[in-house]
Structures are given as structure tokens and as C-alpha cells.
Amino acid sequence: MVRRLALILLLALAAVAAPPARAQSAGIVAVVNGDVITTFDIESRRRLFAAAAGLPMSPEVLARITPQVRRLLVDERLRLQEVQRRRILVSDAEIAAAVRRIEQQNGMSAGGLRASLARQGIDIRALYGQLRASIGWTKLVRAELGTQAQVDPELVQERIRAIEAATGQPEYLVGEIFIAVDDPAQEDEAARTAADLIEQLRRGAPFPAVAAQFSQAQSADQGGDLGWVRRGQLEPEVEAVITQMPVGAVSIPIRTAGGFSIVTLRGRREVGRDMATLLDLRQAFFPFDTRLDPQRPTPQQIRQLEAARRVSEGARGCEAFERAVRAAGTAQLNVPGEIRLETQNPELQRVLGGLAPGRVSDPLPTPDGIVLLVVCGRRTENLAAPNPEAIAEAILRERVDLLSRQMMRDLRRRADIDFRA
Numbered sequence: 167m168v169r170r171l172a173l174i175l176l177l178a179l180a181a182v183a184a185p186p187a188r189a190q191s192a193g194i195v196a197v198v199n200g201d202v203i204t205t206f207d208i209e210s211r212r213r214l215f216a217a218a219a220g221l222p223m224s225p226e227v228l229a230r231i232t233p234q235v236r237r238l239l240v241d242e243r244l245r246l247q248e249v250q251r252r253r254i255l256v257s258d259a260e261i262a263a264a265v266r267r268i269e270q271q272n273g274m275s276a277g278g279l280r281a282s283l284a285r286q287g288i289d290i291r292a293l294y295g296q297l298r299a300s301i302g303w304t305k306l307v308r309a310e311l312g313t314q315a316q317v318d319p320e321l322v323q324e325r326i327r328a329i330e331a332a333t334g335q336p337e338y339l340v341g342e343i344f345i346a347v348d349d350p351a352q353e354d355e356a357a358r359t360a361a362d363l364i365e366q367l368r369r370g371a372p373f374p375a376v377a378a379q380f381s382q383a384q385s386a387d388q389g390g391d392l393g394w395v396r397r398g399q400l401e402p403e404v405e406a407v408i409t410q411m412p413v414g415a416v417s418i419p420i421r422t423a424g425g426f427s428i429v430t431l432r433g434r435r436e437v438g439r440d441m442a443t444l445l446d447l448r449q450a451f452f453p454f455d456t457r458l459d460p461q462r463p464t465p466q467q468i469r470q471l472e473a474a475r476r477v478s479e480g481a482r483g484c485e486a487f488e489r490a491v492r493a494a495g496t497a498q499l500n501v502p503g504e505i506r507l508e509t510q511n512p513e514l515q516r517v518l519g520g521l522a523p524g525r526v527s528d529p530l531p532t533p534d535g536i537v538l539l540v541v542c543g544r545r546t547e548n549l550a551a552p553n554p555e556a557i558a559e560a561i562l563r564e565r566v567d568l569l570s571r572q573m574m575r576d577l578r579r580r581a582d583i584d585f586r587a
Contacts, residue, residue, distance in 0.1 A: 219371035249302035317558040326552040339433035341390040344383035347425040360419035360426040384567035440550035443507040446543035449500040450491040453535040474529040474536040484542040
């Protein structure tokens with residue numbers, strides 16, 4: 167399977183617990199079953215979302231997302247309270263492993279995430295706290311599934327037979343943001359939240375970042391990704407929209423039985439048919455101090471070009487390439503892993519398509535630096551072929567999502583929530 171290049175989506179899941187001294191000096195926004203949510207909590211989460219979504223941290227942007235942030239924090243506090251009540255334990259080792267995965271997925275060295283948060287004025291302890299709550303909730307829901315956490319192999323085979331029978335029919339790669347409506351009195355607020363999220367998306371916020379932050383479905387953990395779905399696998403109201411959307415479009419809010427859905431269509435293909443060329447790639451970047459003027463390169467730019475040429479001409483094979491890049495001292499090594507050739511831009515397809523495994527590309531100049539590429543492996547795979555492990559995981563995600571929604575609905579109905587000015 168193609169490994170997607172990860173965004174730092176979990177930045178959008180950072181905790182909002184404030185250091186005690188500062189929290190005490192902040193105003194109270196809401197009280198959830200006796201637990202206080204402060205203005206400092208709101209400010210922390212607004213800044214985290216703006217950073218994760220690439221939005222400016224202007225007063226106007228932060229003010230627009232305040233209602234969604236407040237609703238989100240109430241739900242998070244309810245989850246955390248239930249995790250604590252059930253005595254679900256999350257170890258420091260699990261937190262550290264989650265942080266390290268984020269760093270690895272984004273090409274960061276150990277400690278890089280802490281530094282990135284610090285540059286934006288965010289204490290790493292905030293991230294630790296929310297990771298603890300998120301991991302704890304997932305543990306709780308999966309434990310609550312009991313025997314349903316084990317997927318019957320015969321059910322997997324039934325899904326495989328259904329896929330084979332549908333070969334040639336259209337299927338859709340879908341992302342979702344779900345806003346729950348548990349009570350008719352919540353209808354207007356949920357509709358406003360959905361409309362506000364659409365506005366953030368139209369202003370350039372990435373769909374996965376918004377989904378990770380604000381969606382109330384379990385798919386939020388995957389940036390809203392539902393994977394490939396066929397007709398009959400989505401709610402009828404959503405299916406009617408998805409089948410008519412162009413790739414890349416984002417829907418208006420869609421009212422369903424459980425709330426409002428915002429969906430995006432990321433791809434379309436035929437069931438069982440999706441041949442792909444997959445490349446295991448390494449990349450080196452030799453940065454310039456200033457933007458390149460091709461007619462008047464600076465001495466530093468000339469030195470970087472010469473360094474890139476030495477690596478290109480001298481390295482043979484991926485291990486030698488990595489050693490040479492590190493030895494150069496002025497380049498950044500990136501390991502994106504496996505990518506799909508057909509999804510790259512035409513110029514990159516041309517370069518990568520002509521590279522034999524282990525051969526380094528010629529230096530590729532950009533305004534900001536020199537790029538070198540090397541293909542470490544090449545294979546062809548039908549990405550639409552039924553995969554038993556992936557199907558079993560999809561079934562389990564469906565069960566987890568359904569149970570998570572039911573549990574959250576019950577928690578909201580029983581909660582004593584007091585909103586303050």
C-alpha cells in the first residue's frame with residue numbers, strides 16, 4: 167500500500183490543560199461536570215488549530231474559530247473524565263512513542279516536535295496531555311467492543327466477495343468532517359459550526375487538519391479519511407452528493423440522521439482496477455541562502471550546486487547516497503518512503519520514470535535550492551485488489567466509530583455543562 171506523506175495532524179490534537187498558576191488567573195468559559203474550561207484553554211487550542219492549519223494567528227481568525235473550539239473542548243473533557251472514571255491507564259512510554267511517530271512521519275529528529283511547538287509558544291506538556299486523553303479514549307472504546315474487537319474471517323471473505331462482484335463499478339476516496347446533533351435543540355449551533363468550518367476550508371485550511379481538530383467521528387484520527395467506498399456504504403444523503411462531485415471539491419453541510427457531514431472527494435476509480443507504479447524514494451535538498459537569480463548566482467549557490475554534483479556523480483545506491491548527503495554537511499536528507507508515480511506532477515514523473523533503481527538524478531535547481539532524487543525500489547501493484555488485513559481493519563474502524571458516537575451521545579446527554587460568558 168502507498169504510505170501517505172503525513173501532515174503534523176496531531177498538532178491539532180494537542181491538549182489544552184494549562185499550568186495551574188496560569189489557569190487560575192484565566193476566566194471561566196464553561197464548567198463540565200465540575201471541571202473548568204478557561205479562556206487560557208480556548209486560547210491554547212485556537213493557536214494550535216491556526217498553526218496546524220497554516221492560518222494566520224490574527225484576532226479575526228482566532229475569533230472565528232472560537233465557537234468550534236469551545237464545543238471541541240467540552241467533548242474532550244467529557245472523554246477524559248470517562249477515561250479517568252474507567253481507570254484506563256496510558257503510560258509515559260505510550261506518550262513518548264506517539265510523539266516519536268509524529269516526528270518520524272514528518273522527517274523530524276528526536277526532540278524536533280518539542281522545538282517546533284516551543285517556537286510557536288506552545289508547551290510540549292499540552293501535547294502530552296491530549297495524547298494521553300486520545301489514546302485513553304481509543305483504549306476505552308476498543309475494550310468496550312469486547313468480542314466485537316475480533317473480526318470474523320468469514321465476514322472478511324464476504325467483503326472480498328462483494329468487492330469482486332462489484333469489479334468495474336465506481337468507488338470514491340472520501341474524507342469527512344462530522345458534527346453530531348444529539349438533541350433537536352443543538353440543531354442551530356451544529357449548523358453554524360458546520361458553516362464556520364466550511365468557511366475555514368474556503369480560506370485555505372487543509373481538510374485533514376480541520377477534520378483532525380473538529381470532526382466528531384472516529385475518522386478524525388486519520389484526518390477524516392474514510393478510504394475507498396462504494397455505493398451503498400455511505401448514508402444516502404452523503405452518497406447522493408459524493409457521486410456528483412468533481413475530484414477535489416468540498417461539499418456544503420449535509421444533514422444526515424446523526425448530524426451534519428462535510429465531505430471531500432479525493433479520488434475516483436473502478437472497483438478492483440487501479441494499477442500503480444510505486445517508488446521507494448530518497449531526496450536531498452541543498453538550500454540556498456537567498457533566492458536564485460539564474461543570471462547571477464551567488465558564491466554560496468555555486469558551492470551548493472558543486473556539492474550536489476559531487477553526490478550525484480559519486481554515489482551509487484541508496485546507502486551510498488544517504489552517506490554522501492550526510493557527509494556533505496550542507497544538505498537535508500528526506501525519506502518520504504513509497505510514493506505513487508502517477509500522482510506526481512508531469513516534470514517529476516519524467517525525472518523519476520527515467521531513473522533506474524540506485525541511480526542518482528542530475529541536480530534539479532529550484533529558486534530555493536538544489537534537489538537530488540534516487541529511486542531505491544520500484545514495483546507495480548493493483549491498489550484496488552482486495553486486501554484481507556485492510557478489510558479487517560476497516561470493519562474494526564466501522565465498529566469503533568459507531569460505538570464511539572453512541573458513547574459520546576450518552577456522555578453529552580448525562581453531562582452537567584454550564585457555559586459562562
